[in-house]
Amino acid sequence: MTDTATVHRLAPAVAARLLGVVLCTVAVLILLGTLAIAVLDLHTLFLLVPVTLTIALLVATWWAWRQKGWVARLTPEGYRIQWVRGVGAASGRWKDVEDAVTTTVAGSPVVVLRLRDGRTTTIPVEMLATDREAFVRDVQDHLQRGHGLRKW
Structure with missing residues (x-):
């Protein structure tokens, strides 16, 4: 045993459950954007907003688990x-x-x-x-x- 810090990370099964919650949130976000386009007769370019937010959320999730996944x-x-x-x-x-x-x-x-x-x-x-x-x-x-x- 050394005198340095020991880090015990999140189990893969638990991380997968958390990722499932994030992916469900992303799916709802894209669904709401798609419904807004259909109902409000918006330009399909508007779909870039939830897609961009989705990418940002996934990158933030990856960074959080990389830095704070213990x-x-x-x-x-x-x-x-x-x-x-x-x-x-x-x-x-x-x-x-x-x-x-x-x-x-x-x-x-x-x-x-x-x-x-x-x-x-x-x-x-x-x-x-x-x-x-x-x-x-x-x-x-x-x-x-x-x-x-x-x-x-």
Whole structure:
């Protein structure tokens, strides 16, 4: 384990579901443009507006997933979680983490980081493109190092 940040990206299945939502939004946008052309008897050149917006939305989506497509970022000082509803404390320092446990919530495996002030961070492992055991080991390594413990 190194002293650098570890990034755990969004699982492909979850990214595909999010992309499906974006594509449905794009389809509705083009449909509305087409209906506006038909009903209001607009020039077909008007269809370039939703097409341009569609291209802009797809480029913005690609850029967002490229830059922010990670779920968990573990650094030597602490952690940060994003894209997770109901995560609890989305970030914290390792020194503030009392312990880490694995459990299931609603039938899905999660890692729960319990903080000293009573808050928790819940990380659903199925959202990660990382192997479950590898993620748990990575969290344990960061937690041990954050508390000043070294592996022998």
